Amino acid sequence: MIHTIAAHELRRMMVSPLAWVVLAFIQFLTALQFLDSVEEFILNQPRLVNYENPPGVSDWIVAPVFADVAFMLLMVIPIITMRSLSAEQRDKTMSLLLSSPISMTEIVLGKYVGTLYFLLIMVGMICVMPLSLMLGTSLDIGKLLASASGLFLMLAAFSAAGLFISSMTNSPAVSAVASFFLLFALWLIFWTNSGGQKLAGVIEYISLLNHFVPLLQGSISTNNVAYFALFATTFLVFTIRRLDIRRLQG
Amino acid sequence: MNTLLRATCLNRFYADYQAAKDVSITLNQGDIMGLLGPNGAGKTTTMDMLTGNLAPSSGSIEIKGIDLLDNPKQAKQSIGYLPEQPPVYRDLTVNEYLRYCARLHGIRGRQIAEAVERARERTGLADTGRRLIDNLSKGYQQRVGIAQAIIHEPDVIILDEPTVGLDPIQIHEIRELIRELGTRHGVILSTHILPEVQTVCNRIHILYEGRIAYDDASVEQQANPEILVRFSRPTDMDSLGKISGIVEIQSLENNGYRIIHDSGSNPADEIARVAVEGNWGLLELTPASPGLEQVFLNLTRGEEAHDAATDHENEKDGVAV
Numbered sequence: 001m002i003h004t005i006a007a008h009e010l011r012r013m014m015v016s017p018l019a020w021v022v023l024a025f026i027q028f029l030t031a032l033q034f035l036d037s038v039e040e041f042i043l044n045q046p047r048l049v050n051y052e053n054p055p056g057v058s059d060w061i062v063a064p065v066f067a068d069v070a071f072m073l074l075m076v077i078p079i080i081t082m083r084s085l086s087a088e089q090r091d092k093t094m095s096l097l098l099s100s101p102i103s104m105t106e107i108v109l110g111k112y113v114g115t116l117y118f119l120l121i122m123v124g125m126i127c128v129m130p131l132s133l134m135l136g137t138s139l140d141i142g143k144l145l146a147s148a149s150g151l152f153l154m155l156a157a158f159s160a161a162g163l164f165i166s167s168m169t170n171s172p173a174v175s176a177v178a179s180f181f182l183l184f185a186l187w188l189i190f191w192t193n194s195g196g197q198k199l200a201g202v203i204e205y206i207s208l209l210n211h212f213v214p215l216l217q218g219s220i221s222t223n224n225v226a227y228f229a230l231f232a233t234t235f236l237v238f239t240i241r242r243l244d245i246r247r248l249q250g
Numbered sequence: 251m252n253t254l255l256r257a258t259c260l261n262r263f264y265a266d267y268q269a270a271k272d273v274s275i276t277l278n279q280g281d282i283m284g285l286l287g288p289n290g291a292g293k294t295t296t297m298d299m300l301t302g303n304l305a306p307s308s309g310s311i312e313i314k315g316i317d318l319l320d321n322p323k324q325a326k327q328s329i330g331y332l333p334e335q336p337p338v339y340r341d342l343t344v345n346e347y348l349r350y351c352a353r354l355h356g357i358r359g360r361q362i363a364e365a366v367e368r369a370r371e372r373t374g375l376a377d378t379g380r381r382l383i384d385n386l387s388k389g390y391q392q393r394v395g396i397a398q399a400i401i402h403e404p405d406v407i408i409l410d411e412p413t414v415g416l417d418p419i420q421i422h423e424i425r426e427l428i429r430e431l432g433t434r435h436g437v438i439l440s441t442h443i444l445p446e447v448q449t450v451c452n453r454i455h456i457l458y459e460g461r462i463a464y465d466d467a468s469v470e471q472q473a474n475p476e477i478l479v480r481f482s483r484p485t486d487m488d489s490l491g492k493i494s495g496i497v498e499i500q501s502l503e504n505n506g507y508r509i510i511h512d513s514g515s516n517p518a519d520e521i522a523r524v525a526v527e528g529n530w531g532l533l534e535l536t537p538a539s540p541g542l543e544q545v546f547l548n549l550t551r552g553e554e555a556h557d558a559a560t561d562h563e564n565e566k567d568g569v570a571v
Contacts, residue, residue: 004353015341096337096398099301100354101326248305249264 001102005110009084010117019118022076026069027125033068034129037061058140062130063216066147069126070154070212074187077155078179080118081162082172084111085239090170098247108163108240112232115159123152143218150215153228154208158183160235167242183208252279253315254328254436255300255406260309262295262460269295270306271461275438277406282432284451285440286546292460293440294334297410300438301331313406327356330404334411336395340384344375344394347383348401355402369397372430374423388415396424400431407431409439413446425450444546456546464546475513475537479521480506482531489528493520506534 013019041060048055088094097107127148133139162179169175189207204210208231211224255277262270270292277283287293298304300311302322311318313325339347348366357365370376373393378386383394392415399407412428413421428450431437441447447454456464483505490499490507495515500508511517518535525532 001354001356004350008350011346012339012341091337091340092333092335093337093339095298095301095303095331095333096351096354098303099326099329099331100351101323101356102354103323247303 001106002110002113005097005102005107006113006117009111009114013080013114013118018079022079023122023125026072026076026122029072030065030069030126030129033065034061037065038133056140057133057137058130058143058218061133062139062144062147063218065130066126066151066216067213070151071187073122073151073155074158074183075180077158078162078165078176078183081115081159081166081179082176083166084115084163085166085243086169086172086175090172104240104243104247108167108236108243112160112163112236115163116156119152119155119159123148123155126151140218146218146220147216149220150212150224153215153225154212157208157228157231157235160232160239161186164235164239164242167239167246253277254279254281254313255438256312257300258310258312260296260299260306260311262292262299262304263307269460270299271459273309273457273460273462275300275455275462277436277438279405279434279436280432281453282428282437282439282451283453283455284447285438285455285457286442286444286447287440287457288442291457293457294410295460296457297331297333297408297438297440300406301329301408302326303331303333327402328405330399330402330407332395332399332409332412334414336391337398338383338391338394341382343380343382344370344386344397345379347394348397351398352401357402365401365403369401372400372427373397374420389417389420392416393420393424396427403435405435407435407437409437411441412439413441413443421446475511477509477511477518477521478502478506478534478536479509479525479532480504480534481525482533483529485525485528485530489524490521493517493524 038061041057044060085094088097102110127144130139130144161182162175165179165182166172166175169178186206186208189203211227214221214224253276255275257273257275260270260273261268273292273296275283275296285293285296295304299306300318302318302325305319311325313328316325316328318325339350342350345366348369349362352362352365366379370379373396375390375393375397378390383391386394392412396409396412399409409428413424416424425446428437428439432450432452439451454464455462485505485507487499487501487507490496490509495511495517496509497512498510500510502508509517509521518537522532522535
């Protein structure tokens with residue numbers, strides 16, 4: 001049942017021009033970043049030879065490109081999730097789901113998994129660019145996979161937050177703006193980490209970026225994976241509760 | 251009789267405002283129940299509760315003996331719901347949309363295509379399968395909404411104002427469809443069109459200010475039927491009065507009469523015969539609808555309005571016989 005809703009969600013995304021425009025723009029901007037990194041690598045290559053253990057193509061290109069992409073997607077994810085629940089409520093299509101024999105959890109998970117399918121397509125397309133380097137050089141596939149799963153986990157966490165915001169309002173535009181600010185705040189926490197010593201530990205733990213960077217560098221640790229999983233689960237539970245409350249309070 | 255739906259003492263609050271007060275509804279197989287009421291009477295709230303879209307503040311709902319609140323997934327299996335605004339995705343085609351609805355209701359594999367085909371045929375959408383819902387007219391979108399409600403052959407079909415926005419031919423077709431559905435399923439439909447209730451429904455509940463103001467087993471019982479007749483020449487009332495089954499005769503202007511007869515008989519034939527024998531020149535003989543409108547107005551407008559209506563009626567009718 002979750003898959004039915006998820007497949008439907010993906011189909012509806014793909015029949016709207018929005019998804020295609022988003023994919024095209026992301027591809028274009030990623031390409032710019034990618035070319036920039038490649039050029040930098042080529043310029044610096046002569047100097048790198050002198051190092052004993054020089055950073056390879058993967059370190060020079062994949063990690064920075066993915067880090068930049070992640071920030072860019074922070075602005076894009078709210079656009080992808082904005083419709084998922086708020087439009088259903090605005091267009092009164094929610095009652096189709098509510099009067100069908102499916103639980104609220106299945107509805108929310110279906111919506112979420114649908115977004116994840118789309119993210120897989122997106123991350124897959126982004127990976128094509130570094131993979132093209134394999135035509136001329138050898139690539140650390142393990143590192144690329146780690147970076148890609150890091151990016152995916154991060155986006156999955158973003159989407160859960162976006163989905164939750166989308167359940168709070170009937171207006172997709174409000175949902176997009178609010179999700180963007182929420183995600184931006186969580187991102188910014190990392191940079192404002194100059195306050196008191198007491199808070200530093202807490203803030204460091206909350207910040208998305210702190211858990212993202214190690215994944216980009218190729219180290220997939222339980223700690224970081226668990227952080228994203230918890231982050232997503234929390235927002236999904238919030239969303240389910242939110243919809244239940246809507247049903248109770250009307 | 252096979253009870254399909256039993257709602258007991260449903261209450262629903264929106265903050266301090268109570269939209270439904272002690273609403274109890276029982277639906278049996280073969281029932282086509284009309285839920286009547288002015289705007290804001292709580293029809294949609296009641297239907298939303300019956301279909302699990304809205305949780306009642308108190309009360310219980312059983313669908314085929316399964317509690318909707320304790321066991322929603324199982325109970326919802328037997329419900330088909332068309333809300334006021336058809337829940338259609340405008341960016342999909344009719345087929346895509348109906349296939350999704352079929353899957354949501356647990357229909358799998360090859361049966362999906364059959365279910366979609368059947369639902370489209372029953373709602374007159376046979377030729378529109380590949381069209382985008384957004385490009386369909388309001389009436390056709392409404393049909394897609396109905397198709398969605400019946401695709402899984404539910405035992406209880408709940409339709410919120412199903413004929414709104416349809417042209418007269420479509421209204422006729424939809425009513426036929428509802429009648430047909432009523433033979434095998436139980437149907438609840440809400441409307442504020444009185445003739446619709448009279449032509450389609452065999453049971454009526456009138457909702458007013460959130461409570462069931464009128465609840466009865468059959469439409470026929472609630473008022474004696476009437477026949478309106480008009481002759482070209484003056485008649486003698488006594489010979490009309492002798493016809494069996496006639497309860498009351500009221501004379502209207504221009505040699506017209508309102509003949510009220512009991513619901514068990516139909517004196518139209520006899521009236522025509524007497525008119526011909528007496529050479530009265532029969533101009534008009536119309537079976538009039540029973541006074542449901544009057545019942546509705548009385549219930550919803552309260553006593554004051556009722557008195558006003560009766561006064562007005564007397565003036566118009568002249569002297570009652």
